[in-house]
Amino acid sequence: MSTSLIRFVAALLAAACGALPAHAATYSPSVTDADGNTYAIEKEGMMRKGYIVHAWQVVNLAQAKDGKVQSIRSLVEFNCRFRQTRTMWINEHPQRDGGGEALSSGQVTNPEWVQLAPGALSEKLLDFSCSYIMR
Numbered sequence: 001m002s003t004s005l006i007r008f009v010a011a012l013l014a015a016a017c018g019a020l021p022a023h024a025a026t027y028s029p030s031v032t033d034a035d036g037n038t039y040a041i042e043k044e045g046m047m048r049k050g051y052i053v054h055a056w057q058v059v060n061l062a063q064a065k066d067g068k069v070q071s072i073r074s075l076v077e078f079n080c081r082f083r084q085t086r087t088m089w090i091n092e093h094p095q096r097d098g099g100g101e102a103l104s105s106g107q108v109t110n111p112e113w114v115q116l117a118p119g120a121l122s123e124k125l126l127d128f129s130c131s132y133i134m135r
Helices: 003-019 121-134
Strands: 038-041 047-049 052-065 069-079 084-093 104-107
Touching: 038 121, 047 121, 052 121, 069 121, 084 121
Parallel strands: none
Antiparallel strands: 038 052, 047 052, 052 069, 069 084, 084 104
């Protein structure tokens, strides 16, 4: 292949990638809390190690936090065996679905496992995550 052809193909690929949204993910069915916030799990990037599922959770806020934050994207872990969850990382975004450059981002200090109560909103997210990745 000639150098000019390689450059042309690279330019086409770069243009095509630039036309795609920066964050085009597919999600689990969403669940809504009493305040109107909607929660979903990103299907892409889900990983499993034993009974633990690692996934990104997106929360679209019904009311903007501090007038700026429209969504929160968090790295969560679900323990499918013991029905527990914990949050490892949190990003706050100015747009829905984790869009826009993160306004704040950080690792959770000493993340602790939380036992889920039957019927809890988080239980639905755990059920989806565990069944999706363990199938």
